[in-house]
Every structure is written in C-alpha cells, then in structure tokens.
Amino acid sequence: MAAGFSFAVEKAEVAARSIVNSCNRMIGTKSLRGRVEIDAVMNASEMDLGIVSELNRMAPFGMNNRKPVLVIEELKVTSVRPLGKEGKHSRMIFAAGENQFECVMWNSRGRTPNEGETVDLAFNAEINSYGGRDRLQLMMVDWRRHGAAAVVDEPEKANESQGASSGKAVDNVKRAGISPAPALAMAETESEINSQVINSQVIDSQDIDELTKSANLVKSQSLVRLTFKDLRAYAGRADVIAKAVGKLSGVFLFGEEATKISAPDLKKFEFQDRTQLKAAEHLLVWQYPPSLKNFQDLLFATRAKTVYLVGEREDDLEPQDPAQFMKQLLGLIRFAVNQRDGQVEGDKLAALLGATKMSVALALAALKRVHWIDWFTENGIIYLDLLGSPVASVEETPEYKQLLASLAQTDKFRKWCSQCSMKELQLALIPNQIGLSGEPEVLGAEAEKLKGSPSITIDER
Known part of the structure; x- marks a missing residue:
C-alpha cells in the first residue's frame, strides 16, 4: 500500500523530527539486524544425498513449514564463478578436507566470499537431478567469515545458540553478525513444488x-x-x-x-x-x-x-x-x-x-x-x-x-x-x-x- 501527506515548508523540520520520534517509539529496543534461524549444525563429512532425502520426508515445504536451514562451519572457498546470462547469480565451490560442496547464491551481486576465505555457511540442501544423475547442491541462505563474533542484539535470545554441537540438530538456534544476503529459506524450487502436489493429502x-x-x-x-x-x-x-x-x-x-x-x-x-x-x-x-x-x-x-x-x-x-x-x-x-x-x-x-x-x-x-x-x-x-x-x-x-x-x-x-x-x-x-x-x-x-x-x-x- 502507498500513502502520502503534505505540510507547509516552514514546518518541515518539525515534521521530520516527529516522524523520527514516531519511528523510534515503534521500533523501541527491537533489533534491526537480520537474523537467520538455524535448525542444525552439520559436520562436512555427514552432509550427503541421504541426509537430504531424510529431510525431504518433512515436505511439503512452504510458508508454514520452511525448509531446514543447516550450517557447516569452517569451509574454504575454492571457486567463485558468475552464473546466468548476465552473471547476476554465483556458483561457488566449498571444501572441508576431502569433502567438496557446490553452492548457488541467487542475486548475489558481489556479496559472495572471496576465493581462499574460510567461512561458516548457512544453506538449504537440495538434490539436483540432471541427465539421470542426482547430485548434492547447496542453496546459500547466508554466510560469515569463520571466527567472526556472533552479534546478538536481543539479550533474551542470546542463550538459545548455546550447546550446539556439530552433527546434532539444534532447535531454534539464533545467530547474527552474518553478511546480508537474500534469505531463501522459503524459496520454492522444483522439488518443493513437486512435494506440495504429490504430498497434498496431508492430515490436518x-x-x-x-x-x-x-x-x-x-x-x-x-x-x-x-x-x-x-x-x-x-x-x-x-x-x-x-x-x-x-x-x-x-x-x-x-x-x-x-x-x-x-x-x-x-x-x-x-x-x-x-x-x-x-x-x-x-x-x-x-x-x-x-x-x-x-x-x-x-x-x-x-x-x-x-x-x-x-x-x-x-x-x-x-x-x-x-x-x-x-x-x-x-x-x-x-x-x-x-x-x-x-x-x-x-x-x-x-x-x-x-x-x-x-x-x-x-x-x-x-x-x-x-x-x-x-x-x-x-x-x-x-x-x-x-x-x-x-x-x-x-x-x-x-x-x-x-x-x-x-x-x-x-x-x-x-x-x-x-x-x-x-x-x-x-x-x-x-x-x-x-x-x-x-x-x-x-x-x-x-x-x-x-x-x-x-x-x-x-x-x-
């Protein structure tokens, strides 16, 4: 919805001050920093097609049942390449020991990590089927440089991230301090649409x-x-x-x-x-x-x-x-x-x-x-x-x-x-x-x- 109003020029300063004060009252102590809700922290060695197949049993995904957001920490960026006709998106390769992961970031526009950096990666895991073969593909939700301190603006939620250990599901883990990137946890891919139709007979x-x-x-x-x-x-x-x-x-x-x-x-x-x-x-x-x-x-x-x-x-x-x-x-x-x-x-x-x-x-x-x-x-x-x-x-x-x-x-x-x-x-x-x-x-x-x-x-x- 769009709206507008007008006021006399001589009252511009008063109007601006009133708008700022109103916004401050509405915002209060709320955090303006973007937050990513993480469902599980994974070991790189555990992330495979079998895990994704198990997660897909929770489908259909949508607004009231978002796709799980997973995290793998301490991944090294080995490749960053433009994707698409105009290069608006990016395809990256991350490595952890002998494990390598292909990751896509939509509408990246220069917000990707640099080759050689070590990062913590938040993502949705998908199965990409092509030519009769299935392969693991990660869809980036967000990333941050490994070792960067998590900035938590809301103290009452700061303790929710404690106790997370690699490879174990953690409910409602809240983390911040991550570089801004498109949040794609609710993006509908072809596998989600397929699940929504095939699994439409869900018990209410x-x-x-x-x-x-x-x-x-x-x-x-x-x-x-x-x-x-x-x-x-x-x-x-x-x-x-x-x-x-x-x-x-x-x-x-x-x-x-x-x-x-x-x-x-x-x-x-x-x-x-x-x-x-x-x-x-x-x-x-x-x-x-x-x-x-x-x-x-x-x-x-x-x-x-x-x-x-x-x-x-x-x-x-x-x-x-x-x-x-x-x-x-x-x-x-x-x-x-x-x-x-x-x-x-x-x-x-x-x-x-x-x-x-x-x-x-x-x-x-x-x-x-x-x-x-x-x-x-x-x-x-x-x-x-x-x-x-x-x-x-x-x-x-x-x-x-x-x-x-x-x-x-x-x-x-x-x-x-x-x-x-x-x-x-x-x-x-x-x-x-x-x-x-x-x-x-x-x-x-x-x-x-x-x-x-x-x-x-x-x-x-």
Missing part, C-alpha cells in the same frame, strides 16, 4: 481446523449482506460493461487474463486483477477467477454489496491448451528478464495468465528441470533468468504432467461457475461448512428466458 491437525473455521466465520459474517445478480445470459458481451459503468458508481471490473481482456471491444474498459483489489460498492465479474479461493478473496477484498456475475463466452471456457500456456509464460519471462531485471510479482504473473499460483509454479518448475530457466522466490517476488535452450522435453517432466491436472482443475471450476445455480454459487463462496455437490448443475428455465431477452437490465439499488 485439530488446531489448523479450528483456525480455518474461525477465519471462515469472520469472512462469512462480512459477506452475509451480499446480493448476487445473475447476468450470465449475457456472457462475453461488452455492452454489459458499458451499461454497468454508465449506471453504477464505484464498480470494480474484474478481468485479468491478458489475452482475453485485450480484445478490441474491451480495450476501452479498465479491468482490474487480483493485485489491484480494493473496496467497491459493486463488483462485476467479467472473467471467472481460477479457483474458489481466488473468488472468495475477490469478494472479501472488494466488500461489494452487489455482485454482477457475467462471465466468459462459451468458447472461452474451452479447456486450456497447456502448450499455449507455456508459450505465453515464456513470453512473460523474456519480458521480465529483458525489461524488469528478471523480477516479477508472483501474483501479477499468475493474474496475467489467469491461472492459480500453483499452475504457474509447476510450469516454472518444469522449465527449470530442463534447464531452460532458473528462478527463485523471495517475499512474493519471482527472480527469473533465461539459461538458453532446454536440454530435454518439457512435456516429459513430472511437473508438466502435474500442470495438466492443475489447469484442468481451473477449467472445471470456471465451467462450474458458468452452469451452477446461483444458490449453489453463493453457498460455495461464503464459507459456512455446508456440504455442496461437486457436480455442475445446468441453468434452469429462468436463465433460459433471460437468454431471449432483448435488453439488459442492471439494478441500481
């Missing part, structure tokens, strides 16, 4: 169930006064938008897939996507969101009192072509690399494709597996790099096959939105623990009558 704990029910109750109460207007009989007609904009004040036009909202008859309208959500009196749904959760988020964020459901033309609801989806994604990746320094907001990329974030992640993982691109995520931003021609067929990767299923789920949901009864739609969108049939219900006679109506009526109330 009672705590999670209770939290979910509480969150759903809050959303239900905020949406209880919603009024739905069924305009699906006019699906795909631009004059519906024109009449809505002309008659309604404060209307939010939802439509996001770039290839669909850029049609000649739609260019004059200002569509908004999931990254531009704001409160509005009226919500006109021109394009069905890709999932039930996306639809619920749309209703909750806009807090509209009236929802006009228009939807897409029947031919736009045909199953998505995965090859075309990948082609469009590659075009957006090339644009991001050439025009945006390889950076794109994850939600924005998904919105431009009209897809779920899972579909986008699977597609990116498939491209990475064949060494077409490299990517990582940090704080909602995807960092992309083109590596050149693929070394294998994308269609043969397990992530691509999972992508087909993910796109099919989106197709099924949008088709259901176009055919279900309004009652079914309302019950599904407003969380209330009421069981609903998953089978689409064909529109009734009332909708059939609307199709023959010569004019469009939009209620201003």
Whole structure:
C-alpha cells in the first residue's frame, strides 16, 4: 500500500523530527539486524544425498513449514564463478578436507566470499537431478567469515545458540553478525513444488481446523449482506460493461487474463486483477477467477454489496491448451528478464495468465528441470533468468504432467461457475461448512428466458 501527506515548508523540520520520534517509539529496543534461524549444525563429512532425502520426508515445504536451514562451519572457498546470462547469480565451490560442496547464491551481486576465505555457511540442501544423475547442491541462505563474533542484539535470545554441537540438530538456534544476503529459506524450487502436489493429502491437525473455521466465520459474517445478480445470459458481451459503468458508481471490473481482456471491444474498459483489489460498492465479474479461493478473496477484498456475475463466452471456457500456456509464460519471462531485471510479482504473473499460483509454479518448475530457466522466490517476488535452450522435453517432466491436472482443475471450476445455480454459487463462496455437490448443475428455465431477452437490465439499488 502507498500513502502520502503534505505540510507547509516552514514546518518541515518539525515534521521530520516527529516522524523520527514516531519511528523510534515503534521500533523501541527491537533489533534491526537480520537474523537467520538455524535448525542444525552439520559436520562436512555427514552432509550427503541421504541426509537430504531424510529431510525431504518433512515436505511439503512452504510458508508454514520452511525448509531446514543447516550450517557447516569452517569451509574454504575454492571457486567463485558468475552464473546466468548476465552473471547476476554465483556458483561457488566449498571444501572441508576431502569433502567438496557446490553452492548457488541467487542475486548475489558481489556479496559472495572471496576465493581462499574460510567461512561458516548457512544453506538449504537440495538434490539436483540432471541427465539421470542426482547430485548434492547447496542453496546459500547466508554466510560469515569463520571466527567472526556472533552479534546478538536481543539479550533474551542470546542463550538459545548455546550447546550446539556439530552433527546434532539444534532447535531454534539464533545467530547474527552474518553478511546480508537474500534469505531463501522459503524459496520454492522444483522439488518443493513437486512435494506440495504429490504430498497434498496431508492430515490436518485439530488446531489448523479450528483456525480455518474461525477465519471462515469472520469472512462469512462480512459477506452475509451480499446480493448476487445473475447476468450470465449475457456472457462475453461488452455492452454489459458499458451499461454497468454508465449506471453504477464505484464498480470494480474484474478481468485479468491478458489475452482475453485485450480484445478490441474491451480495450476501452479498465479491468482490474487480483493485485489491484480494493473496496467497491459493486463488483462485476467479467472473467471467472481460477479457483474458489481466488473468488472468495475477490469478494472479501472488494466488500461489494452487489455482485454482477457475467462471465466468459462459451468458447472461452474451452479447456486450456497447456502448450499455449507455456508459450505465453515464456513470453512473460523474456519480458521480465529483458525489461524488469528478471523480477516479477508472483501474483501479477499468475493474474496475467489467469491461472492459480500453483499452475504457474509447476510450469516454472518444469522449465527449470530442463534447464531452460532458473528462478527463485523471495517475499512474493519471482527472480527469473533465461539459461538458453532446454536440454530435454518439457512435456516429459513430472511437473508438466502435474500442470495438466492443475489447469484442468481451473477449467472445471470456471465451467462450474458458468452452469451452477446461483444458490449453489453463493453457498460455495461464503464459507459456512455446508456440504455442496461437486457436480455442475445446468441453468434452469429462468436463465433460459433471460437468454431471449432483448435488453439488459442492471439494478441500481
């Protein structure tokens, strides 16, 4: 969110002093130094593919289950080389006795250790599969020169790092004094995405169930006064938008897939996507969101009192072509690399494709597996790099096959939105623990009558 304010020039000094004082009060004694939470300190001789395989049993990893951060101390830097088309990333080789480790640091920009230095390394351990062979690869989280004193700004947590011994897991060890580098503990690699899909049938704990029910109750109460207007009989007609904009004040036009909202008859309208959500009196749904959760988020964020459901033309609801989806994604990746320094907001990329974030992640993982691109995520931003021609067929990767299923789920949901009864739609969108049939219900006679109506009526109330 962005905000601004103004004040008279003669009050600039007072305003600046007040801002500084306010910041100091809010910060208080909190540390501004970055911290790395370490899960275990390892011996170099113990770090191998078997350890990584064991750690991967804790998958799927994500925001609420981050990848373990490990540390190996006293590693010697034997090689530092640029990585990627523009050399924005780095590949390093570390050694400890006879043990050597390959390590990648994304978006390094000169923040790597120098060859010959001895460092302590914090990392995520991964298995890199290529050409039928598996090899250990470390993804750098952070590093510091060996022997540098750990600077702990918060005394009450200083003792948490005591008692750590090499090769034994240490819970919640806090260390500081480490040179700033991108924190990648939550970066989603192809193996993480794969785990999230394959291991999706995770048993929910009672705590999670209770939290979910509480969150759903809050959303239900905020949406209880919603009024739905069924305009699906006019699906795909631009004059519906024109009449809505002309008659309604404060209307939010939802439509996001770039290839669909850029049609000649739609260019004059200002569509908004999931990254531009704001409160509005009226919500006109021109394009069905890709999932039930996306639809619920749309209703909750806009807090509209009236929802006009228009939807897409029947031919736009045909199953998505995965090859075309990948082609469009590659075009957006090339644009991001050439025009945006390889950076794109994850939600924005998904919105431009009209897809779920899972579909986008699977597609990116498939491209990475064949060494077409490299990517990582940090704080909602995807960092992309083109590596050149693929070394294998994308269609043969397990992530691509999972992508087909993910796109099919989106197709099924949008088709259901176009055919279900309004009652079914309302019950599904407003969380209330009421069981609903998953089978689409064909529109009734009332909708059939609307199709023959010569004019469009939009209620201003």
